[in-house]
Amino acid sequence: MSELRLTVRQVWYTNTAFWRNPASAGFTFAFPLMFLVIFTTLLGNGRAAIPGTTMTVPQSTFYVASMAAFSVITACYTNIAMSVTFQRDAGILKRIRGTPLPSRTYLAGRVLHATLVGIVLVALTAAFGHIAYGATIPAGATLARFVVTLLVGAGSFAAIALAVTSIVPNADAAPAIVNFSIMPLLFLSDVFIPLGRHPAAWVDLLGKVFPVRHFVQAMQAAFLGTPFAWSDVAVVAAWGLGGLVLASRLFSWEPRR
Amino acid sequence: MDERVIEVRGLRRSYGDLEALKGIDLHVDRGEVFAMLGPNGAGKTTTAEILEGYRSRTAGDVRVLGFDPAAGERELRRRVGIVLQSTGVDPFLTVLETVQMYAGYYDRPRDADEVIDLVGLAEKRNARVRRLSGGQQRRLDVAIALAGDPEMLFLDEPTTGFDPSARRNAWQIVKDLAALGKTVFLTTHFMDEAQYLADRVAVIARGEIVAEGPPGTLAGREQMQARIHFRMPDEAAPPEALAATRLEDGRWEVRADDPTGPLHELTGWALETGIGLDGLEVLLPTLEDVYLDLTGAQVGAE
Numbered sequence: 033m034s035e036l037r038l039t040v041r042q043v044w045y046t047n048t049a050f051w052r053n054p055a056s057a058g059f060t061f062a063f064p065l066m067f068l069v070i071f072t073t074l075l076g077n078g079r080a081a082i083p084g085t086t087m088t089v090p091q092s093t094f095y096v097a098s099m100a101a102f103s104v105i106t107a108c109y110t111n112i113a114m115s116v117t118f119q120r121d122a123g124i125l126k127r128i129r130g131t132p133l134p135s136r137t138y139l140a141g142r143v144l145h146a147t148l149v150g151i152v153l154v155a156l157t158a159a160f161g162h163i164a165y166g167a168t169i170p171a172g173a174t175l176a177r178f179v180v181t182l183l184v185g186a187g188s189f190a191a192i193a194l195a196v197t198s199i200v201p202n203a204d205a206a207p208a209i210v211n212f213s214i215m216p217l218l219f220l221s222d223v224f225i226p227l228g229r230h231p232a233a234w235v236d237l238l239g240k241v242f243p244v245r246h247f248v249q250a251m252q253a254a255f256l257g258t259p260f261a262w263s264d265v266a267v268v269a270a271w272g273l274g275g276l277v278l279a280s281r282l283f284s285w286e287p288r289r
Numbered sequence: 290m291d292e293r294v295i296e297v298r299g300l301r302r303s304y305g306d307l308e309a310l311k312g313i314d315l316h317v318d319r320g321e322v323f324a325m326l327g328p329n330g331a332g333k334t335t336t337a338e339i340l341e342g343y344r345s346r347t348a349g350d351v352r353v354l355g356f357d358p359a360a361g362e363r364e365l366r367r368r369v370g371i372v373l374q375s376t377g378v379d380p381f382l383t384v385l386e387t388v389q390m391y392a393g394y395y396d397r398p399r400d401a402d403e404v405i406d407l408v409g410l411a412e413k414r415n416a417r418v419r420r421l422s423g424g425q426q427r428r429l430d431v432a433i434a435l436a437g438d439p440e441m442l443f444l445d446e447p448t449t450g451f452d453p454s455a456r457r458n459a460w461q462i463v464k465d466l467a468a469l470g471k472t473v474f475l476t477t478h479f480m481d482e483a484q485y486l487a488d489r490v491a492v493i494a495r496g497e498i499v500a501e502g503p504p505g506t507l508a509g510r511e512q513m514q515a516r517i518h519f520r521m522p523d524e525a526a527p528p529e530a531l532a533a534t535r536l537e538d539g540r541w542e543v544r545a546d547d548p549t550g551p552l553h554e555l556t557g558w559a560l561e562t563g564i565g566l567d568g569l570e571v572l573l574p575t576l577e578d579v580y581l582d583l584t585g586a587q588v589g590a591e
Contacts, residue, residue, distance in 0.1 A: 048381075049381040052381035052382075124377045127373065130341060130371040132364075
């Protein structure tokens, strides 16, 4: 069987198993929409200033862009880091390693599945945001840039997740470590709370160093008409490549003792 | 000359200062069921995982089907099936889906339904893996290992944690595999398992192979002496020629490579003198005696 077919098969089996765990699948899908409703209800009346610009946007549509970015991060970073750690500790990865299936095919299957989940989540968020809050749906050249951003983001956050599994000692510790690594950035990167026109210098610095704010800025450009910079996509991709290099060296197929 | 499926020479493995394997030599021929028998921590799993390609070695030559397992060649993984002590499968897939998924990794897989029948999971074909009992999951492990129709199988402690009837079933599966001409390398700490299943047994203790051979010769007279036990009235003593010794429980014991002669002498003497031999028994050494003797001697030597 060709590697492409094997990868597609892997996606199919991953997807079958994913939907048969309704608690896990349900929450993955519920989170971004739930947060979208909560944030827009609590904070959605005013206008949000976009850092580094003189623009303001309605807070409701601001959150459509934010939650679209959050969807990708949830599906590709949080979900992969936790589920792969679980699979490692359950001995699933070790068994796979003893078969002729190339390791990269197995991981590609998982990353591809997570990307598809992320795309569906973004589409749901955008559709809901369009209907409920009149958010703009990207079209034309904006759509093309948006798709590139989405795919680069999905792949990069998945790669970082695979690298992170190498510092997670066991499945029990995974939720704590994974959330600790991503939650502060979600608060400080213009995702959960608008940063306003002039964020504090250290917040600004964190946003420039880590990939989350760059990714959010690129997603905002698609939904909010804010300036788009390829450099944002490039920073996300650089993090993704770094994650891939680290993962290829440090990734463990056996439970860590 | 038989075809060597596994050939190991001078295998060593150290973890820091600890020498887990101190230079192991072994070989397994095609179609053979080979058991590595030893207590926990003796080095069985380390040896198996080196042969399976999961672990690196410190020194020595290892060949499995002509390949060095440390090289991680896909061709080798196509031809062996591995049942590890603790591995998992996705709990949300069914038995059939799981076996089909693994079968799809091989060029010439066996029919998934056939493999499921072979391990006795036909009734659970469409059950989700998470609903299986521990014993059924273990059988699924074997089914997955067989999915690619491998030439040889590694079974690492295949019946640990089984109840007696599940154990019998597992043994039957191994016997069936042997009948199909598969080469089997199994590790176990159960003497009866090695005795029942294996064509050849290597006893490992503290990282060294301390005995090796067919179970019959391992338990044979060249390794240990037979024992004759009996009771006699306190005032009587057996003929001096028998060199009998008194055990703690008051019984007498005669040891001999071949018990036929001493037994004849003893019973003849008893008939002549009219002294009764209560509880007369002849104990041939079992694999267990050999095993305890060998591994116990190792403990004593430390």
